[in-house]
């Protein structure tokens with residue numbers, strides 16, 4: 035859309051304080067994005083809102099502006115206390131939202147805020163909360179911990195924002211969130227934001243929002259699910275050459291900012307160790323097993339970097355707004371279309387932005403492209419490079435280190451386990467997977483001794499049907515193959 039057809043933030047002057055308008059101006063924004071133009075008038079009127087809009091469409095300001103204005107309205111009354119809570123599914127997203135909030139409130143006098151996330155000092159957070167900060171940005175687990183203490187008085191909360199609502203459930207915070215919602219004052223405004231809509235969101239809407247809510251979905255009118263500025267394609271690669279393909283890609287993109295998605299922490303660790311230490315490439319990594327200090331430091335480095343690759347799990351896929359990411363590489367396939375959308379949403383963000391994405395698939399997985407088409411995601415087929423460098427010598431050096439061998443074996447296991455939880459079993463088929471080739475793709479000469487039928491972690495335990503398949507229906511041949 036050309037800017038002349040867009041609505042200016044200035045038009046909100048009657049409902050938004052001058053300080054907020056000035057803050058938006060200093061952030062460099064003049065026109066509202068579609069979702070902002072739809073949400074802001076309603077939300078500023080105190081109406082409950084459910085908003086679904088593409089990644090990078092500007093949802094953060096669509097809820098932060100009304101949240102700040104709730105506090106501004108209080109300035110005439112008794113100004114002490116927590117009036118707004120914003121809940122994010124991941125610590126990184128909470129940190130980012132908190133930073134944007136600081137940009138807005140820096141133009142206001144006396145509005146206070148706190149960041150309440152896991153991995154950081156409870157005592158310090160508790161002191162901030164006891165002081166009655168106006169706006170709290172939090173992850174659900176830690177927020178609920180504080181709500182069970184006497185120090186945190188949340189009885190004045192008038193506005194609750196649930197950002198990336200479907201993911202809050204998916205990350206296992208369902209119970210915490212239910213308890214939080216039950217404890218908060220019933221007379222409040224609730225806003226729920228997401229880029230994709232999951233069934234669980236419906237349940238949440240029923241339990242947390244008022245009946246006269248306003249529902250906005252700027253995705254519905256579009257004939258494609260991803261943003262216009264994104265050029266996206268896929269590459270078919272034989273399993274055993276996957277690592278060589280990644281190496282070549284990183285060599286070719288050395289002057290760019292790239293995010294590479296993996297399905298397990300262990301896979302991130304293995305690929306990071308090999309490509310950084312043994313291939314001398316410039317690579318960062320982030321995953322859920324790292325401590326919070328390292329996670330934050332890595333994200334800060336990646337924010338600032340102009341050219342580097344970040345290896346990550348889907349922890350980093352949601353909501354993060356990193357400047358100028360050139361390429362999104364999905365080295366391991368996403369679980370479904372929603373996850374695809376969130377991953378590629380880390381590039382081509384904001385009005386008129388551009389970016390690239392590539393999805394790597396094994397030949398058996400090509401049907402996934404049809405499935406994406408049904409979800410209005412259209413990918414070009416990219417040519418595979420005919421020449422890949424052999425990494426065997428480098429791998430042989432690395433494999434002399436027993437710790438590296440352990441990393442490779444764990445990454446192998448992590449890769450397979452990720453398939454257990456994928457819904458599209460006929461596309462991501464564990465039963466027909468050639469485990470020898472998978473082992474080779476982790477540099478291993480032989481399949482490690484991993485029995486994928488036992489020792490399922492709770493999170494990865496397959497549903498009854500899948501378990502029955504694994505234990506009874508499969509032929510002895512495939513049993514042998516599975517018991518790698």
Ligand SMILES: Nc1ncnc2c1ncn2[C@@H]1O[C@H](COP(=O)(O)OP(=O)(O)OP(=O)(O)O)[C@@H](O)[C@H]1O
Pocket residue numbers: 063064065066067070087088089090091092093094095228229352353354355379380383384385
């Ligand atoms: N009105 C605007 N004009 C121009 N750029 C904007 C505007 N509003 C937000 N942006 C920029 O667009 C980018 C994406 O915004 P934001 O992070 O809020 O997207 P989002 O919809 O929350 O995405 P996701 O679903 O991935 O979390 C940010 O860099 C932000 O600064």
